[in-house]
Amino acid sequence: MVSFICDTCQETVRKPKVESHCYKCRDCWVLSCVDCGKSFEGEEYAQHTSCISEAEKYQGKLYHQYNPKASKLSSNNGNVQMRWVDIVKMVASTSKDYKQNGTEKVLQGMMEYDNIPRKRKKFSNFVKNSLNVHSSEVLDEVWGLLETAWKKNKEEMDALKNKIKDKKEKCTAEETANGETDKNEKKASKKRRRTESEKKELESVKKPKNNDKPAKWKKNVRKMLQKKGSVTIKELQEIEEVKVKTLLVFLSKYDPKFKVKLGKHLCEIAIVSKKGTESSKGQGKKGWKKHIRAILKSKKTLTLPQLEDSLCKAGFNDISKGKILLFLSSLNSRLELNMKGKECFVEF
Secondary structure, three states, X not given: OOEEEEOOOXXXXXXXXXXXXXXXXXXXXXXXXXXXXXXXXXXXXHHOOOOOOHHHHHHHHHHHHHOHHHHHHHHHHHHHHHHHHHHHHHHHHHOOOOXXXXXXXXXXXXXXXXXXXXXXXXXXXXXXXXXXXXXXXXXXXXXXXXXXXXXXXXXXXXXXXXXXXXXXXXXXXXXXXXXXXXXXXXXHHHHHHHHHHHHHHHHOOOOOOOOOXXXXXXXXXXXXXXXXXXXXHHHHHHHOOOOHHHHHHHHOOOOOEEEEEEOOEEEEEEOOOOOOOOOOOOOOOOOHHXXXXXXXXXXXXXXXXXXXXXXXXXXXXXXXXXXXXXXXXXXXXXXXXXXXXXXXXXXX
């Protein structure tokens, strides 16, 4: 049942007891609904028969999604009750020929309520208590009018439901008939797409890349070294996404010298292009790093070709130049370059 708040004394009052409250509170003129918060002046509150629940008020759009039980109750019981209240209003407004004198007052009085029972015993008790009507003849006439109107409405609703069911059955039959044809068409279209994609893969051939033009990252590396003088390897990598190995191979063209510090021992390695190549059977790739460390500790000055020769003599002939430079950069080392007469340093 709808309840209101008096704006003058802030007292919550149910709809049937608003008139009695007005006798107590003489300044009561504006009433606001508890659920929806709308304000009503004078006798406008009588038209406000139904309102939203607390769940709908606080949850809003998510009410039906996350409260399936509440939505079922509102769709079944709530709609039936609203239909019953609408029928009461319709009978009170349309029917005029009454056998008893008190029937019109009873029907008009019931228009203010939205919790009118739908069963005979509860209905008679409700009218006796809320409307103060005790004559059985008036109750019988009111109930007869409402019952006939309810039956007519029910028959109309059943007819509409049967029409909707027939339409749904026809639609499902058509969908099942069309569904089989759609499946066959989808399978055929998938096969066509596969054949077309296979043809495209066979026709498409990767074009060879033109390696004649120099890469842009090399120019950027040169500019950065000439400007700053001393740079870290991370700063060079930030210019372009290039591996350390490729950077070291590129920098080996500019007469570089590696200065490696192993403990207190300092060794200088000059990277010079090797003229001759020797071939010998290798004993694998394990242990070549230990071999390089031992050579660096024993000598103070060294060249890269000498390192490669010593590795080949020891049986490590499969180690490339880039791997050796990468290993030297992992040690406590520093690379000195000569860029067009200017000394540059790369720290690792």
